[in-house]
Amino acid sequence: xxxxxxxxxxxxxxxxxxxxxxxxxxxxxxxxxxxxxxxxxxxxxxxxxxxxxxxxxxxxxxxxxxxxxxxxxxxxxxxxxxxxxxxxxxxxxxxxxxxxxxxxxxxxxxxxxxxxxxxxxxxxxxxxxxxxxxxxxxxxxxxxxxxxxxxxxxxxxxxxxxxxxxxxxxxxxxxxxxxxxxxxxxxxxxxxxxxxxxxxxxxxxxxxxxxxxxxxxxxxxxxxxxxxxxxxxxxxxxxxxxxxxxxxxxxxxxxxxxxxxxxxxxxxxxxxxxxxxxxxxxxxxxxxxxxxxxxxxxxxxxxxxxxxxxxxxxxxxxxxxxxxxxxxxxxxxxxxxxxxxxxxxxxxxxxxxxxxxxxxxxxxxxxxxxxxxxxxxxxxxxxxxxxxxxxxxxxxxxxxxxxxxxxxxxxxxxxxxxxxxxxxxxxxxxxxxxxxxxxxxxxxxxxxxxxxxxxxxxxxxxxxxxxxxxxxxxxxxxxxxxxxxxxxxxxxxxxxxxxxxxxxxxxxxxxxxxxxxxxxxxxxxxxxxxxxxxxxxxxxxxxxxxxxxxxxxxxxxxxxxxxxxxxxxxxxxxxxxxxxxxxxxxxxxxxxxxxxxxxxxxxxxxxxxxxxxxxxxxxxxxxxxxxxxxxxxxxxxxxxxxxxxxxxxxxxxxxxxxxxxxxxxxxxxxxxxxxxxxxxxxxxxxxxxxxxxxxxxxxxxxxxxxxxxxxxxxxxxxxxxxxxxxxxxxxxx
Amino acid sequence: xxxxxxxxxxxxxxxxxxxxxxxxxxxxxxxxxxxxxxxxxxxxxxxxxxxxxxxxxxxxxxxxxxxxxxxxxxxxxxxxxxxxxxxxxxxxxxxxxxxxxxxxxxxxxxxxxxxxxxxxxxxxxxxxxxxxxxxxxxxxxxxxxxxxxxxxxxxxxxxxxxxxxxxxxxxxxxxxxxxxxxxxxxxxxxxxxxxxxxxxxxxxxxxxxxxxxxxxxxxxxxxxxxxxxxxxxxxxxxxxxxxxxxxxxxxxxxxxxxx
Numbered sequence: 001x002x003x004x005x006x007x008x009x010x011x012x013x014x015x016x017x018x019x020x021x022x023x024x025x026x027x028x029x030x031x032x033x034x035x036x037x038x039x040x041x042x043x044x045x046x047x048x049x050x051x052x053x054x055x056x057x058x059x060x061x062x063x064x065x066x067x068x069x070x071x072x073x074x075x076x077x078x079x080x081x082x083x084x085x086x087x088x089x090x091x092x093x094x095x096x097x098x099x100x101x102x103x104x105x106x107x108x109x110x111x112x113x114x115x116x117x118x119x120x121x122x123x124x125x126x127x128x129x130x131x132x133x134x135x136x137x138x139x140x141x142x143x144x145x146x147x148x149x150x151x152x153x154x155x156x157x158x159x160x161x162x163x164x165x166x167x168x169x170x171x172x173x174x175x176x177x178x179x180x181x182x183x184x185x186x187x188x189x190x191x192x193x194x195x196x197x198x199x200x201x202x203x204x205x206x207x208x209x210x211x212x213x214x215x216x217x218x219x220x221x222x223x224x225x226x227x228x229x230x231x232x233x234x235x236x237x238x239x240x241x242x243x244x245x246x247x248x249x250x251x252x253x254x255x256x257x258x259x260x261x262x263x264x265x266x267x268x269x270x271x272x273x274x275x276x277x278x279x280x281x282x283x284x285x286x287x288x289x290x291x292x293x294x295x296x297x298x299x300x301x302x303x304x305x306x307x308x309x310x311x312x313x314x315x316x317x318x319x320x321x322x323x324x325x326x327x328x329x330x331x332x333x334x335x336x337x338x339x340x341x342x343x344x345x346x347x348x349x350x351x352x353x354x355x356x357x358x359x360x361x362x363x364x365x366x367x368x369x370x371x372x373x374x375x376x377x378x379x380x381x382x383x384x385x386x387x388x389x390x391x392x393x394x395x396x397x398x399x400x401x402x403x404x405x406x407x408x409x410x411x412x413x414x415x416x417x418x419x420x421x422x423x424x425x426x427x428x429x430x431x432x433x434x435x436x437x438x439x440x441x442x443x444x445x446x447x448x449x450x451x452x453x454x455x456x457x458x459x460x461x462x463x464x465x466x467x468x469x470x471x472x473x474x475x476x477x478x479x480x481x482x483x484x485x486x487x488x489x490x491x492x493x494x495x496x497x498x499x500x501x502x503x504x505x506x507x508x509x510x511x512x513x514x515x516x517x518x519x520x521x522x523x524x525x526x527x528x529x530x531x532x533x534x535x536x537x538x539x540x541x542x543x544x545x546x547x548x549x550x551x552x553x554x555x556x557x558x559x560x561x562x563x564x565x566x567x568x569x570x571x572x573x574x575x576x577x578x579x580x581x582x583x584x585x586x587x588x589x590x591x592x593x594x595x596x597x598x599x600x601x602x603x604x605x606x607x608x609x610x611x612x613x614x615x616x617x618x619x620x621x622x623x624x625x626x627x628x629x630x631x632x633x634x635x636x637x638x639x640x641x642x643x644x645x646x647x648x649x650x651x652x653x654x655x656x657x658x659x660x661x662x663x664x665x666x667x668x669x670x671x672x673x674x675x676x677x678x679x680x681x682x683x684x685x686x687x688x689x690x691x692x693x694x695x696x697x698x699x700x701x702x703x704x705x706x707x708x709x710x711x712x713x714x715x716x717x718x719x720x721x722x723x724x725x726x727x728x729x730x731x732x733x
Numbered sequence: 734x735x736x737x738x739x740x741x742x743x744x745x746x747x748x749x750x751x752x753x754x755x756x757x758x759x760x761x762x763x764x765x766x767x768x769x770x771x772x773x774x775x776x777x778x779x780x781x782x783x784x785x786x787x788x789x790x791x792x793x794x795x796x797x798x799x800x801x802x803x804x805x806x807x808x809x810x811x812x813x814x815x816x817x818x819x820x821x822x823x824x825x826x827x828x829x830x831x832x833x834x835x836x837x838x839x840x841x842x843x844x845x846x847x848x849x850x851x852x853x854x855x856x857x858x859x860x861x862x863x864x865x866x867x868x869x870x871x872x873x874x875x876x877x878x879x880x881x882x883x884x885x886x887x888x889x890x891x892x893x894x895x896x897x898x899x900x901x902x903x904x905x906x907x908x909x910x911x912x913x914x915x916x917x918x919x920x921x922x923x924x925x926x927x928x929x930x931x932x933x934x935x936x937x938x939x940x941x942x943x944x945x946x947x948x949x950x951x952x953x954x955x956x957x958x959x960x961x962x963x964x965x966x967x968x969x970x971x972x973x974x975x976x977x978x979x980x981x982x983x984x985x986x987x988x989x990x991x992x
Contacts, residue, residue: 707861707870712924715924717756717925718757718864718865718925721756
């Protein structure tokens with residue numbers, strides 16, 4: 001090898017190493033969730049109505065005009081909701097990168113590029129989707145699974161074809177024809193007609209696959225790499241990596257988990273790619289792969305590359321997506337995947353605070369749901385209605401494939417006190433590593449409290465000596481007894497024998513779990529402090545029995561809260577007209593009524609001298625990215641909290657980021673209300689009002705009213721006033 | 734008067750200094766309503782047939798106070814004025830004035846008999862599930878005390894073989910007062926317009942037991958139980974009207990949210 005080549009290789013190696021260490025270093029200690037930045041794009045600022053009016057003008061006077069109008073409106077309102085929901089990321093590293101790939105893809109067609117708007121959305125689903133208006137959304141879940149940039153380019157090319165050929169509207173028209181039994185759907189049963197419609201959809205997908213490939217061929221992206229894109233789809237239900245889950249993850253010198261908690265053999269990955277797709281909108285993977293495979297052979301493959309933008313950037317984006325995915329799993333209440341994904345990343349970044357917190361929070365939330373008696377005694381819903389209890393249950397481990405099955409199996413088989421012990425040990429150790437982190441500290445306290453209140457385990461229930469120490473001690477005692485204490489009673493001998501058996505068995509691992517931690521003064525003092533300052537009566541059978549009738553007691557009136565400041569978010573309003581057995585959303589009317597409800601809220605709050613901040617995105621301006629992010633944060637928090645139903649104990653993981661928002665807005669309560677009004681002969685109204693504590697996640701008030709009446713302003717005003725009156729009025733002493 | 738002021742001030746203080754149920758915190762509604770009742774028996778002074786359809790009106794001033802989220806306490810004063818006609822040439826038995834036997838009442842251009850009722854009603858409005866007083870559908874249960882005054886021209890009685898020169902001396906006092914009561918159920922709906930005006934519409938079904946009793950007696954026993962006294966005959970006639978007036982009403986009212 002010539003010297004200059006060697007020198008170049010060394011330099012390249014050093015630079016690559018530096019880059020890779022730089023890339024890793026940002027995740028080594030912590031991870032900050034991605035947020036939007038810069039200014040809001042123009043398409044975010046247009047109202048759905050303005051967009052619809054504009055689009056309707058472009059619809060010709062063909063036979064499908066009415067259906068197209070309907071599509072345009074529903075599509076625009078749905079799109080607008082999505083754009084302002086906060087799920088869409090703007091000017092973040094992920095979106096920037098995906099757009100760079102799109103730039104490469106459409107280098108030869110700048111006009112088309114201008115019409116395409118690509119954003120990354122905060123969703124764990126392995127998916128990308130397009131709107132006919134030129135919007136393509138790529139989920140974080142998909143980015144986390146990709147192998148290379150070429151695969152991303154191919155997925156984008158596929159979606160671009162959907163946009164170009166306006167597949168959405170065509171499919172919508174087909175759906176309407178199917179429902180009405182017109183055109184090609186005049187004959188045959190409903191099932192036969194459905195199958196015909198699915199065939200139509202599959203044809204569109206196959207077309208997009210082929211056209212996407214044609215588009216890719218015009219670029220320098222590797223064609224060979226595309227085959228992997230179908231692997232991504234085929235195995236999308238599996239975690240982004242397959243890493244063996246070891247029980248040592250939760251163990252230490254003293255906390256030893258029994259082997260019975262771990263599956264010796266996990267299920268094989270089946271991932272059938274030739275499944276029955278007759279009732280699917282997409283052809284099965286084998287068909288899709290088979291269709292493009294003959295086209296994958298190109299003569300210039302050698303000159304083509306997997307990465308045209310940057311391999312480093314791709315890997316960095318994918319890593320960010322994987323971290324974000326851990327967070328999204330928590331938000332979406334998928335605790336098993338959150339724990340396992342964090343575990344995978346902790347193998348790489350063992351000191352990452354974010355990942356440790358995710359594991360702790362995941363364990364805590366599983367624990368809270370495991371202990372039903374704890375929930376029964378602590379839940380108290382303040383309000384007229386009760387939100388449905390949505391208890392989280394661990395998915396059936398037998399249906400899980402791959403190594404993550406061990407996590408499901410272990411969590412399913414752990415008893416409440418065992419899980420509590422593991423969670424406390426893990427969280428306390430993480431807290432010792434990051435003593436300044438308030439979330440970990442608070443979580444530790446919650447786990448101590450759970451230990452005492454729910455599992456009735458106190459310091460004395462844990463051994464301060466290890467099994468080995470006890471065994472040695474026991475041997476000495478036995479020897480001592482045998483030689484000198486001939487008078488020892490029968491009962492003493494039985495007790496000693498029992499102790500010996502207990503030491504030897506693995507099942508009581510919790511007894512020896514804290515041997516190491518009990519040497520830590522902070523652990524002992526916090527545990528003792530929590531035990532002394534019992535805020536709740538320990539749950540005993542008797543207590544639970546007593547508590548039961550109270551839960552059945554009907555509350556005649558909601559309590560008053562004496563709250564002086566509340567954050568309102570955009571209210572919900574939907575007007576439905578039932579005609580000829582079909583429910584049609586009245587988009588314009590719903591939008592107008594939403595504004596009315598917003599005004600009524602303000603007026604009622606003013607009358608009650610209730611200070612309010614309305615985080616509305618109705619009048620958002622280009623420079624309002626901060627408001628956009630605040631709204632996104634709040635929406636995500638609410639989405640997560642609603643998944644918990646009336647379970648006030650389950651931790652809302654996004655609460656950590658909420659503290660800043662609370663400080664900024666000066667209010668820690670958020671209110672959301674809405675009306676669902678339908679008319680089909682008679683009017684039917686459903687009004688709801690929800691009040692939540694952003695700090696604790698506690699559901700303060702959940703009120704619903706069902707009336708058979710027109711949704712007149714006075715009716716809605718009376719509802720809103722009543723709800724807010726209970727919020728503002730001070731409770732009776 | 735002093736008591737009234739105290740009650741008024743108490744209500745004002747309750748409303749101003751606390752956040753209460755009611756529409757935007759306003760609990761007291763004061764309003765006017767007009768009750769329209771079809772009348773089937775001698776509906777007007779011009780009626781000659783006993784069973785004839787006519788329409789009567791009652792003017793009502795009411796005050797309603799939201800005491801609970803779905804309950805209002807209602808007080809109202811109703812004014813009802815109508816003429817009562819009678820078939821058979823308005824022939825009455827001059828019982829109690831026995832010197833004359835039967836007498837024919839011929840008031841000329843004047844309304845034959847005037848019925849003036851001033852009724853006081855106390856009741857509760859129960860708003861239906863989902864609604865909050867004073868908005869939405871409600872059921873009102875009320876007790877009505879009817880103070881009735883019958884006015885007639887005591888100098889318009891003639892001998893039963895009528896001729897203008899057979900006018901009898903004044904019979905009775907020219908007016909007769911009696912009280913009765915009714916129990917009524919209203920199915921209605923209230924709306925608030927411009928956040929201050931109340932629009933109240935509904936149907937009322939009422940039963941005046943005395944009237945029912947008399948009505949049944951008259952029909953079933955052919956009036957055999959009727960009192961022969963002149964005033965009693967007037968009373969019986971008016972009770973038919975009261976019965977019809979209370980039986981079925983449609984009302985429309987306007988009010989305002991006071992405080």
